[in-house]
Amino acid sequence: MRAPQRPPAMNAPPPQPPRRPVRSFVLRAGRMGSGQERALHELGPRFVLPFSPAVLDYRATFGRQAPVVLEIGFGMGQATAAIAQQMPGTDFIGVEVHPPGVGALLRRIDELGLTNVRIVQHDAVEVLAQMIAPRSLSGIHVFFPDPWPKKRHHKRRLLQSAFVGALAQRLAPGGTLHCATDWQPYAEQMLAVLTAEPLLANTAAGYAPRPAYRPLTKFEARGVALGHGVWDLVFARRAA
Ligand SMILES: C[S@@+](CC[C@H](N)C(=O)[O-])C[C@H]1O[C@@H](n2cnc3c(N)ncnc32)[C@H](O)[C@@H]1O
Numbered sequence: 001m002r003a004p005q006r007p008p009a010m011n012a013p014p015p016q017p018p019r020r021p022v023r024s025f026v027l028r029a030g031r032m033g034s035g036q037e038r039a040l041h042e043l044g045p046r047f048v049l050p051f052s053p054a055v056l057d058y059r060a061t062f063g064r065q066a067p068v069v070l071e072i073g074f075g076m077g078q079a080t081a082a083i084a085q086q087m088p089g090t091d092f093i094g095v096e097v098h099p100p101g102v103g104a105l106l107r108r109i110d111e112l113g114l115t116n117v118r119i120v121q122h123d124a125v126e127v128l129a130q131m132i133a134p135r136s137l138s139g140i141h142v143f144f145p146d147p148w149p150k151k152r153h154h155k156r157r158l159l160q161s162a163f164v165g166a167l168a169q170r171l172a173p174g175g176t177l178h179c180a181t182d183w184q185p186y187a188e189q190m191l192a193v194l195t196a197e198p199l200l201a202n203t204a205a206g207y208a209p210r211p212a213y214r215p216l217t218k219f220e221a222r223g224v225a226l227g228h229g230v231w232d233l234v235f236a237r238r239a240a
Helices: 034-047 058-062 078-086 099-112 124-131 151-156 161-170 184-196 218-225
Strands: 068-072 091-095 117-120 137-143 171-181 200-202 231-237
Touching: 034 099, 034 117, 058 091, 068 078, 068 124, 078 091, 078 099, 078 117, 078 137, 099 117, 124 161, 137 161, 161 171, 161 184, 171 184, 184 200, 184 231
Parallel strands: 068 091, 068 137, 091 117, 137 171
Antiparallel strands: 171 231, 200 231
C-alpha cells in the first residue's frame, strides 16, 4: 500500500522573511552640527527633493532646460559645490544618505549662492531606478565610493555590473560616467566592470587623467603627498 501523500501545504517551504537588499552604506548615527541642522531646516524645502517613485522633471525642478549631472555619495559635498560653482550652465543632483553631509552641502549652497544644485537624501540605487529617466543625464559622478576592503564586504561595493548597466542606461549618448577612487583593488574592479559594459566606451587608455573640474580634496592631497595613488575613470555612453 502506498503511503498517504502529505497535503501540499506541509511540503511547502516555510515562509521566509523578505530578504534585505545588500546596501553600499551603513547609516552612522553621526551628529548634525547646529549650522548643518539650521541649513536643513531653512534651506531643505528649497533644495532637498523628497524621494518619490516618480521620474523627475528636470525642467520643473530647476526652472530651466540645462544639462543635468547626477552625483552619487557626495559626502560633505565639497566637490559638488565647487563643480557646481565652476559650471553655472549645468544642473546637479546630489544623492547622499548621510544627514550631516546633506546639512553641510546646504550650507555651502547658501554660502556660494548656488541655484543649480538639488539634493535627494536617499539610497542612490533606488533614486536611480525610480527618479532618473533613461538617456537623460549628461554626466554621473561617483567620487571615492566606500571601498569596502574586506572580502566579505565586496558585495556592498556600489560599482558592480548590474548597477553600472543601470547608470549607463541613464546617460544620454556621449554623456560621461566619471568615477574616482584611492583604493587600487577597487580601481581595478571599476576598470574591469566599466570596460565590460557594452553601452560604455573608455575615453582614455585605461585610467584617465584627473579632469580639471574635479577638485583635489584635502584628504586626497594628503594621500598623494604620502605617495598614495588616486585613479580616475571616465567612460562615455556610446551613440547607439
Ligand atoms: C567614502 S565617502 C566619499 C564622499 C565624497 N564623494 C568624497 O569624495 O569625499 C562615500 C559616501 O557615499 C555615501 N553612499 C554610499 N552608498 C550610497 C548610496 N547607495 N546612496 C547614497 N549615498 C551613498 C556614503 O554615505 C558616503 O558619504
